[in-house]
Amino acid sequence: xxxxxxxxxxxxxxxxxxxxxxxxxxxxxxxxxxxxxxxxxxxxxxxxxxxxxxxxxxxxxxxxxxxxxxxxxxxxxxxxxxxxxxxxxxxxxxxxxxxxxxxxxxxxxxxxxxxxxxxxxxxxxxxxxxxxxxxxxxxxxxxxxxxxxxxxxxxxxxxxxxxxxxxxxxxxxxxxxxxxxxxxxxxxxxxxxxxxxxxxxxxxxxxxxxx
Amino acid sequence: xxxxxxxxxxxxxxxxxxxxxxxxxxxxxxxxxxxxxxxxxxxxxxxxxxxxxxxxxxxxxxxxxxxxxxxxxxxxxxxxxxxxxxxxxxxxxxxxxxxxxxxxxxxxxxxxxxxxxxxxxxxxxxxxxxxxxxxxxxxxxxxxxxxxxxxxxxxxxxxxxxxxxxxxxxxxxxxxxxxxxxxxxxxxxxxxxxxxxxxxxxxxxxxxxxxxxxxxxxxxxxxxxxx
Numbered sequence: 001x002x003x004x005x006x007x008x009x010x011x012x013x014x015x016x017x018x019x020x021x022x023x024x025x026x027x028x029x030x031x032x033x034x035x036x037x038x039x040x041x042x043x044x045x046x047x048x049x050x051x052x053x054x055x056x057x058x059x060x061x062x063x064x065x066x067x068x069x070x071x072x073x074x075x076x077x078x079x080x081x082x083x084x085x086x087x088x089x090x091x092x093x094x095x096x097x098x099x100x101x102x103x104x105x106x107x108x109x110x111x112x113x114x115x116x117x118x119x120x121x122x123x124x125x126x127x128x129x130x131x132x133x134x135x136x137x138x139x140x141x142x143x144x145x146x147x148x149x150x151x152x153x154x155x156x157x158x159x160x161x162x163x164x165x166x167x168x169x170x171x172x173x174x175x176x177x178x179x180x181x182x183x184x185x186x187x188x189x190x191x192x193x194x195x196x197x198x199x200x201x202x203x204x205x206x207x208x209x210x211x
Numbered sequence: 212x213x214x215x216x217x218x219x220x221x222x223x224x225x226x227x228x229x230x231x232x233x234x235x236x237x238x239x240x241x242x243x244x245x246x247x248x249x250x251x252x253x254x255x256x257x258x259x260x261x262x263x264x265x266x267x268x269x270x271x272x273x274x275x276x277x278x279x280x281x282x283x284x285x286x287x288x289x290x291x292x293x294x295x296x297x298x299x300x301x302x303x304x305x306x307x308x309x310x311x312x313x314x315x316x317x318x319x320x321x322x323x324x325x326x327x328x329x330x331x332x333x334x335x336x337x338x339x340x341x342x343x344x345x346x347x348x349x350x351x352x353x354x355x356x357x358x359x360x361x362x363x364x365x366x367x368x369x370x371x372x373x374x375x376x377x378x379x380x381x382x383x384x385x386x387x388x389x390x391x392x393x394x395x396x397x398x399x400x401x402x403x404x405x406x407x408x409x410x411x412x413x414x415x416x417x418x419x420x421x422x423x424x425x426x427x428x429x430x431x432x433x434x435x436x437x438x
Contacts, residue, residue: 004282004431006278006282006285009428011245013423017243080246
Protein backbone atom coordinates (compact mmCIF):
# COMPACT_ATOMS: atom_id res chain seq x y z
CA UNK A 1 0.00 0.00 0.00
CA UNK A 2 2.78 2.35 0.93
CA UNK A 3 4.64 4.15 -1.83
CA UNK A 4 7.64 4.56 0.43
CA UNK A 5 10.49 2.10 -0.05
CA UNK A 6 12.70 2.65 2.98
CA UNK A 7 15.29 0.14 1.79
CA UNK A 8 16.09 1.97 -1.44
CA UNK A 9 15.87 5.38 0.26
CA UNK A 10 18.41 4.32 2.89
CA UNK A 11 20.63 2.72 0.25
CA UNK A 12 20.47 6.00 -1.67
CA UNK A 13 21.31 7.91 1.49
CA UNK A 14 24.33 5.67 2.17
CA UNK A 15 25.51 6.12 -1.42
CA UNK A 16 25.14 9.88 -1.06
CA UNK A 17 27.12 9.84 2.19
CA UNK A 18 29.83 7.84 0.44
CA UNK A 19 29.97 10.38 -2.39
CA UNK A 20 30.20 13.21 0.15
CA UNK A 21 32.98 11.39 2.01
CA UNK A 22 34.88 10.82 -1.24
CA UNK A 23 34.50 14.48 -2.17
CA UNK A 24 35.58 15.62 1.30
CA UNK A 25 38.75 13.53 1.33
CA UNK A 26 39.82 14.05 -2.29
CA UNK A 27 41.93 17.17 -1.57
CA UNK A 28 43.50 15.53 1.48
CA UNK A 29 44.26 12.43 -0.55
CA UNK A 30 45.87 14.47 -3.35
CA UNK A 31 47.99 16.30 -0.79
CA UNK A 32 48.99 13.04 0.93
CA UNK A 33 49.88 11.47 -2.44
CA UNK A 34 51.97 14.54 -3.32
CA UNK A 35 54.09 14.29 -0.16
CA UNK A 36 56.23 11.28 -1.20
CA UNK A 37 56.46 12.69 -4.70
CA UNK A 38 57.73 16.06 -3.43
CA UNK A 39 59.97 14.26 -0.95
CA UNK A 40 61.56 12.23 -3.74
CA UNK A 41 61.94 15.28 -5.95
CA UNK A 42 63.59 17.16 -3.08
CA UNK A 43 65.90 14.40 -1.88
CA UNK A 44 66.29 12.59 -5.18
CA UNK A 45 65.34 9.05 -6.16
CA UNK A 46 67.94 6.29 -5.90
CA UNK A 47 70.23 5.97 -8.93
CA UNK A 48 69.44 2.28 -9.38
CA UNK A 49 65.67 2.71 -9.11
CA UNK A 50 64.91 1.17 -12.51
CA UNK A 51 67.85 -1.25 -12.31
CA UNK A 52 66.28 -3.13 -9.39
CA UNK A 53 64.96 -6.65 -10.04
CA UNK A 54 61.54 -6.67 -11.69
CA UNK A 55 59.92 -8.52 -8.80
CA UNK A 56 60.99 -5.88 -6.27
CA UNK A 57 59.79 -3.08 -8.57
CA UNK A 58 56.44 -4.88 -8.88
CA UNK A 59 56.24 -5.25 -5.09
CA UNK A 60 57.07 -1.56 -4.61
CA UNK A 61 54.33 -0.62 -7.08
CA UNK A 62 51.95 -2.90 -5.17
CA UNK A 63 52.89 -1.20 -1.90
CA UNK A 64 52.20 2.23 -3.43
CA UNK A 65 48.76 0.91 -4.43
CA UNK A 66 48.13 -0.40 -0.93
CA UNK A 67 49.35 2.78 0.74
CA UNK A 68 47.56 5.27 -1.48
CA UNK A 69 44.36 3.43 -2.45
CA UNK A 70 43.39 0.18 -0.73
CA UNK A 71 44.24 0.93 2.90
CA UNK A 72 42.92 4.53 2.90
CA UNK A 73 39.69 3.32 1.27
CA UNK A 74 39.29 0.81 4.09
CA UNK A 75 40.16 3.31 6.80
CA UNK A 76 37.83 5.97 5.44
CA UNK A 77 34.86 3.63 5.05
CA UNK A 78 34.78 3.79 1.27
CA UNK A 79 35.43 0.11 0.69
CA UNK A 80 34.01 -2.80 2.68
CA UNK A 81 35.62 -6.14 1.88
CA UNK A 82 34.59 -9.18 3.89
CA UNK A 83 36.30 -10.29 7.09
CA UNK A 84 38.49 -12.91 5.36
CA UNK A 85 39.59 -10.40 2.74
CA UNK A 86 40.44 -7.86 5.45
CA UNK A 87 42.56 -10.38 7.35
CA UNK A 88 44.31 -11.42 4.11
CA UNK A 89 44.92 -7.77 3.22
CA UNK A 90 46.43 -7.06 6.64
CA UNK A 91 48.76 -10.06 6.39
CA UNK A 92 49.74 -9.22 2.80
CA UNK A 93 50.46 -5.61 3.79
CA UNK A 94 52.72 -6.76 6.63
CA UNK A 95 54.61 -9.24 4.44
CA UNK A 96 55.14 -6.85 1.51
CA UNK A 97 56.24 -4.11 3.90
CA UNK A 98 59.03 -6.38 5.15
CA UNK A 99 59.94 -7.51 1.61
CA UNK A 100 60.01 -3.98 0.21
CA UNK A 101 61.89 -2.52 3.17
CA UNK A 102 64.51 -5.28 3.23
CA UNK A 103 64.73 -5.61 -0.53
CA UNK A 104 66.60 -8.28 -2.54
CA UNK A 105 69.27 -8.56 0.16
CA UNK A 106 66.77 -10.54 2.19
CA UNK A 107 67.32 -13.46 -0.20
CA UNK A 108 70.73 -12.57 -1.60
CA UNK A 109 73.20 -11.27 0.95
CA UNK A 110 75.67 -10.48 -1.83
CA UNK A 111 73.19 -8.10 -3.50
CA UNK A 112 75.13 -4.88 -4.22
CA UNK A 113 74.77 -2.40 -1.40
CA UNK A 114 75.54 0.61 -3.59
CA UNK A 115 77.13 2.51 -0.74
CA UNK A 116 78.78 1.64 2.50
CA UNK A 117 76.48 2.13 5.46
CA UNK A 118 77.18 4.82 8.02
CA UNK A 119 75.22 5.85 11.12
CA UNK A 120 74.44 9.22 9.55
CA UNK A 121 72.70 7.45 6.66
CA UNK A 122 70.67 5.43 9.14
CA UNK A 123 69.56 8.59 10.88
CA UNK A 124 68.82 10.22 7.51
CA UNK A 125 66.67 7.32 6.25
CA UNK A 126 64.82 6.93 9.53
CA UNK A 127 64.15 10.68 9.52
CA UNK A 128 62.86 10.57 5.94
CA UNK A 129 60.57 7.63 6.78
CA UNK A 130 59.24 9.39 9.87
CA UNK A 131 58.96 12.80 8.18
CA UNK A 132 57.01 11.49 5.18
CA UNK A 133 54.75 9.52 7.52
CA UNK A 134 54.31 12.43 9.91
CA UNK A 135 53.18 14.76 7.14
CA UNK A 136 50.59 12.25 5.94
CA UNK A 137 49.59 11.66 9.56
CA UNK A 138 49.03 15.41 10.01
CA UNK A 139 46.82 15.51 6.90
CA UNK A 140 44.80 12.56 8.18
CA UNK A 141 44.39 14.19 11.59
CA UNK A 142 43.35 17.59 10.21
CA UNK A 143 40.94 16.17 7.64
CA UNK A 144 39.14 13.99 10.20
CA UNK A 145 40.16 10.76 8.50
CA UNK A 146 40.63 8.88 11.76
CA UNK A 147 37.05 9.28 12.90
CA UNK A 148 35.25 8.01 9.83
CA UNK A 149 34.84 4.44 11.05
CA UNK A 150 32.72 3.58 14.05
CA UNK A 151 35.42 1.41 15.62
CA UNK A 152 38.86 2.76 16.41
CA UNK A 153 40.34 -0.29 14.65
CA UNK A 154 39.52 1.59 11.45
CA UNK A 155 42.31 4.03 12.35
CA UNK A 156 44.81 1.16 12.13
CA UNK A 157 44.23 0.83 8.37
CA UNK A 158 45.21 4.47 7.96
CA UNK A 159 48.18 4.02 10.28
CA UNK A 160 49.34 1.11 8.12
CA UNK A 161 48.95 3.25 5.00
CA UNK A 162 50.99 6.03 6.62
CA UNK A 163 53.76 3.64 7.63
CA UNK A 164 53.88 2.15 4.12
CA UNK A 165 54.14 5.63 2.56
CA UNK A 166 57.15 6.30 4.81
CA UNK A 167 58.81 2.95 4.03
CA UNK A 168 58.34 3.03 0.28
CA UNK A 169 59.35 6.70 -0.01
CA UNK A 170 62.64 5.91 1.74
CA UNK A 171 63.08 2.73 -0.31
CA UNK A 172 62.83 4.76 -3.52
CA UNK A 173 65.30 7.29 -2.15
CA UNK A 174 67.98 5.17 -0.50
CA UNK A 175 70.51 3.23 -2.54
CA UNK A 176 71.97 1.30 0.42
CA UNK A 177 70.60 -2.23 0.32
CA UNK A 178 72.38 -4.02 3.16
CA UNK A 179 70.09 -5.47 5.81
CA UNK A 180 72.19 -3.81 8.53
CA UNK A 181 70.94 -0.52 7.12
CA UNK A 182 67.45 -1.27 5.77
CA UNK A 183 66.07 -3.26 8.70
CA UNK A 184 66.58 -0.60 11.38
CA UNK A 185 66.32 2.61 9.38
CA UNK A 186 63.65 1.66 6.80
CA UNK A 187 61.59 -1.11 8.36
CA UNK A 188 62.27 -0.12 11.98
CA UNK A 189 61.30 3.48 11.36
CA UNK A 190 58.23 2.26 9.47
CA UNK A 191 57.13 0.15 12.45
CA UNK A 192 57.72 3.14 14.74
CA UNK A 193 55.58 5.24 12.40
CA UNK A 194 52.86 2.57 12.47
CA UNK A 195 52.81 2.65 16.27
CA UNK A 196 52.84 6.44 16.41
CA UNK A 197 50.10 6.85 13.79
CA UNK A 198 48.04 4.10 15.42
CA UNK A 199 48.24 5.78 18.81
CA UNK A 200 47.44 9.24 17.42
CA UNK A 201 44.59 7.84 15.33
CA UNK A 202 43.12 5.88 18.24
CA UNK A 203 43.40 8.93 20.53
CA UNK A 204 41.68 11.19 17.99
CA UNK A 205 38.98 8.58 17.45
CA UNK A 206 38.43 8.26 21.19
CA UNK A 207 38.30 12.01 21.68
CA UNK A 208 35.87 12.70 18.89
CA UNK A 209 33.66 9.61 18.94
CA UNK A 210 34.03 8.43 22.52
CA UNK A 211 35.30 5.02 23.69
CA UNK B 212 -2.19 -14.27 15.36
CA UNK B 213 0.92 -16.17 16.11
CA UNK B 214 3.91 -14.89 14.25
CA UNK B 215 7.07 -16.72 13.50
CA UNK B 216 8.36 -16.00 16.98
CA UNK B 217 7.35 -15.68 20.58
CA UNK B 218 4.79 -17.43 22.70
CA UNK B 219 1.46 -18.44 21.12
CA UNK B 220 -0.98 -15.55 21.12
CA UNK B 221 1.68 -12.97 21.88
CA UNK B 222 2.91 -12.63 18.36
CA UNK B 223 6.48 -12.15 17.25
CA UNK B 224 8.64 -11.00 20.07
CA UNK B 225 12.13 -9.65 20.37
CA UNK B 226 12.54 -12.12 23.23
CA UNK B 227 13.38 -14.86 20.73
CA UNK B 228 16.95 -15.33 19.72
CA UNK B 229 18.16 -12.90 17.09
CA UNK B 230 19.63 -14.16 13.81
CA UNK B 231 23.37 -14.66 14.28
CA UNK B 232 25.69 -12.06 12.81
CA UNK B 233 23.19 -9.18 13.09
CA UNK B 234 25.61 -6.99 15.03
CA UNK B 235 28.33 -7.45 12.40
CA UNK B 236 25.89 -6.37 9.71
CA UNK B 237 24.86 -3.44 11.91
CA UNK B 238 28.51 -2.41 12.40
CA UNK B 239 29.03 -2.48 8.63
CA UNK B 240 25.84 -0.50 8.03
CA UNK B 241 26.81 2.11 10.62
CA UNK B 242 30.15 2.52 8.82
CA UNK B 243 28.24 3.13 5.57
CA UNK B 244 28.30 -0.32 3.97
CA UNK B 245 25.21 -0.56 1.74
CA UNK B 246 25.60 -4.32 1.30
CA UNK B 247 25.61 -4.85 5.05
CA UNK B 248 22.43 -2.78 5.31
CA UNK B 249 20.74 -4.84 2.58
CA UNK B 250 21.62 -8.04 4.46
CA UNK B 251 20.40 -6.57 7.76
CA UNK B 252 17.16 -5.51 6.08
CA UNK B 253 16.64 -8.98 4.65
CA UNK B 254 17.29 -10.60 8.04
CA UNK B 255 14.94 -8.39 10.06
CA UNK B 256 12.16 -7.44 7.65
CA UNK B 257 9.99 -10.57 8.10
CA UNK B 258 10.21 -10.32 11.92
CA UNK B 259 9.44 -6.62 11.98
CA UNK B 260 6.52 -7.01 9.60
CA UNK B 261 5.02 -9.87 11.61
CA UNK B 262 5.55 -7.94 14.86
CA UNK B 263 3.78 -4.82 13.57
CA UNK B 264 0.94 -6.71 11.89
CA UNK B 265 0.35 -8.42 15.23
CA UNK B 266 0.32 -5.10 17.09
CA UNK B 267 -1.87 -3.02 14.80
CA UNK B 268 -3.90 -5.82 13.10
CA UNK B 269 -3.86 -3.90 9.83
CA UNK B 270 -1.40 -5.05 7.19
CA UNK B 271 -1.50 -1.79 5.21
CA UNK B 272 -0.80 0.30 8.30
CA UNK B 273 1.83 -2.21 9.40
CA UNK B 274 3.55 -1.82 6.04
CA UNK B 275 3.75 1.95 6.54
CA UNK B 276 5.03 1.45 10.08
CA UNK B 277 7.71 -0.98 8.88
CA UNK B 278 8.98 1.63 6.42
CA UNK B 279 8.86 4.32 9.12
CA UNK B 280 10.75 2.00 11.50
CA UNK B 281 13.63 1.62 9.05
CA UNK B 282 13.74 5.35 8.34
CA UNK B 283 13.59 6.35 12.02
CA UNK B 284 16.27 3.85 12.91
CA UNK B 285 18.36 5.21 10.05
CA UNK B 286 18.08 8.77 11.33
CA UNK B 287 18.95 7.73 14.87
CA UNK B 288 21.63 5.18 13.93
CA UNK B 289 24.55 7.18 15.33
CA UNK B 290 23.13 6.50 18.82
CA UNK B 291 23.04 2.74 18.48
CA UNK B 292 25.08 1.01 21.16
CA UNK B 293 25.45 -2.67 21.89
CA UNK B 294 23.75 -3.15 25.26
CA UNK B 295 23.39 -6.36 27.21
CA UNK B 296 25.09 -9.70 26.80
CA UNK B 297 23.93 -10.39 23.25
CA UNK B 298 25.13 -7.99 20.54
CA UNK B 299 22.75 -9.58 18.01
CA UNK B 300 19.89 -9.25 20.48
CA UNK B 301 20.75 -5.57 20.98
CA UNK B 302 20.35 -4.91 17.26
CA UNK B 303 17.01 -6.69 17.19
CA UNK B 304 15.83 -4.88 20.33
CA UNK B 305 16.80 -1.54 18.77
CA UNK B 306 14.55 -2.09 15.75
CA UNK B 307 11.72 -3.66 17.73
CA UNK B 308 11.71 -0.78 20.22
CA UNK B 309 11.35 1.74 17.41
CA UNK B 310 8.63 -0.40 15.81
CA UNK B 311 6.75 -0.72 19.10
CA UNK B 312 6.85 3.02 19.70
CA UNK B 313 5.57 3.72 16.23
CA UNK B 314 2.76 1.19 16.74
CA UNK B 315 1.82 2.86 20.04
CA UNK B 316 1.76 6.29 18.37
CA UNK B 317 -0.31 4.88 15.51
CA UNK B 318 -2.89 3.28 17.80
CA UNK B 319 -3.13 6.38 19.97
CA UNK B 320 -3.60 8.52 16.87
CA UNK B 321 -6.38 6.18 15.76
CA UNK B 322 -8.09 6.54 19.13
CA UNK B 323 -7.83 10.35 18.94
CA UNK B 324 -9.08 10.39 15.36
CA UNK B 325 -12.05 8.17 16.21
CA UNK B 326 -12.94 10.36 19.19
CA UNK B 327 -12.70 13.47 17.04
CA UNK B 328 -14.98 12.03 14.34
CA UNK B 329 -17.50 10.18 16.54
CA UNK B 330 -17.22 11.27 20.19
CA UNK B 331 -19.92 8.81 21.30
CA UNK B 332 -18.58 5.75 19.49
CA UNK B 333 -16.62 3.06 21.34
CA UNK B 334 -13.07 2.60 20.12
CA UNK B 335 -12.24 -0.02 17.50
CA UNK B 336 -10.16 -2.18 19.80
CA UNK B 337 -7.11 0.07 19.77
CA UNK B 338 -7.10 0.30 23.57
CA UNK B 339 -6.99 -3.48 23.85
CA UNK B 340 -4.15 -3.59 21.37
CA UNK B 341 -2.29 -0.89 23.27
CA UNK B 342 -2.61 -2.95 26.43
CA UNK B 343 -1.19 -6.00 24.61
CA UNK B 344 1.94 -4.26 23.45
CA UNK B 345 4.97 -5.98 24.97
CA UNK B 346 6.85 -4.13 27.66
CA UNK B 347 9.94 -6.35 27.71
CA UNK B 348 11.78 -4.09 25.28
CA UNK B 349 14.03 -1.24 26.36
CA UNK B 350 12.35 2.14 26.22
CA UNK B 351 13.17 4.68 23.54
CA UNK B 352 14.64 6.85 26.30
CA UNK B 353 16.97 4.05 27.36
CA UNK B 354 18.22 3.70 23.81
CA UNK B 355 18.25 7.50 23.32
CA UNK B 356 16.42 6.92 20.04
CA UNK B 357 13.97 9.76 20.38
CA UNK B 358 16.69 12.26 21.21
CA UNK B 359 18.91 11.17 18.34
CA UNK B 360 16.08 11.22 15.85
CA UNK B 361 14.98 14.66 17.02
CA UNK B 362 18.54 16.00 16.77
CA UNK B 363 19.01 14.62 13.28
CA UNK B 364 15.68 15.95 12.06
CA UNK B 365 16.32 19.29 13.76
CA UNK B 366 19.75 19.76 12.23
CA UNK B 367 18.53 18.96 8.73
CA UNK B 368 15.27 20.83 8.98
CA UNK B 369 16.62 23.96 10.68
CA UNK B 370 18.36 25.22 7.55
CA UNK B 371 15.31 24.58 5.42
CA UNK B 372 13.02 26.16 8.02
CA UNK B 373 14.71 29.51 7.69
CA UNK B 374 13.33 29.76 4.19
CA UNK B 375 9.66 29.25 5.18
CA UNK B 376 7.13 32.07 5.71
CA UNK B 377 6.88 32.97 9.42
CA UNK B 378 3.36 31.50 9.88
CA UNK B 379 4.36 28.11 8.51
CA UNK B 380 7.72 28.08 10.28
CA UNK B 381 6.04 28.67 13.65
CA UNK B 382 3.77 25.67 13.19
CA UNK B 383 6.59 23.33 12.16
CA UNK B 384 8.68 24.47 15.12
CA UNK B 385 5.84 23.88 17.56
CA UNK B 386 5.03 20.50 16.01
CA UNK B 387 8.51 19.07 15.48
CA UNK B 388 10.72 20.79 18.03
CA UNK B 389 8.27 21.22 20.91
CA UNK B 390 6.25 18.10 20.18
CA UNK B 391 2.81 19.74 20.28
CA UNK B 392 -0.11 18.11 18.51
CA UNK B 393 -2.04 19.95 15.81
CA UNK B 394 -4.88 20.56 18.30
CA UNK B 395 -2.48 22.00 20.88
CA UNK B 396 -0.89 24.25 18.27
CA UNK B 397 -4.34 25.46 17.20
CA UNK B 398 -5.21 26.27 20.81
CA UNK B 399 -1.95 28.08 21.40
CA UNK B 400 -2.17 30.15 18.20
CA UNK B 401 -5.95 30.62 18.57
CA UNK B 402 -6.72 29.45 15.08
CA UNK B 403 -8.73 26.50 13.79
CA UNK B 404 -7.07 23.08 13.75
CA UNK B 405 -7.92 22.77 10.04
CA UNK B 406 -5.98 25.95 9.33
CA UNK B 407 -3.02 24.58 11.28
CA UNK B 408 -3.10 21.37 9.23
CA UNK B 409 -3.26 23.29 5.94
CA UNK B 410 -0.29 25.46 6.93
CA UNK B 411 1.63 22.44 8.18
CA UNK B 412 0.91 20.61 4.92
CA UNK B 413 2.20 23.55 2.90
CA UNK B 414 5.25 23.90 5.13
CA UNK B 415 6.19 20.21 4.88
CA UNK B 416 5.66 20.30 1.13
CA UNK B 417 8.04 23.26 0.87
CA UNK B 418 10.55 21.65 3.21
CA UNK B 419 10.50 18.50 1.12
CA UNK B 420 12.32 20.35 -1.62
CA UNK B 421 15.37 20.82 0.62
CA UNK B 422 15.43 17.57 2.56
CA UNK B 423 17.00 14.21 1.72
CA UNK B 424 14.64 11.58 0.23
CA UNK B 425 14.83 9.38 3.33
CA UNK B 426 13.91 12.17 5.74
CA UNK B 427 11.21 13.36 3.36
CA UNK B 428 9.68 9.89 3.29
CA UNK B 429 9.77 9.63 7.08
CA UNK B 430 8.01 12.97 7.50
CA UNK B 431 5.41 11.82 4.98
CA UNK B 432 4.83 8.57 6.86
CA UNK B 433 4.61 10.34 10.21
CA UNK B 434 2.16 12.87 8.82
CA UNK B 435 0.09 10.05 7.30
CA UNK B 436 0.03 8.12 10.55
CA UNK B 437 -0.82 11.17 12.61
CA UNK B 438 2.20 10.54 14.85
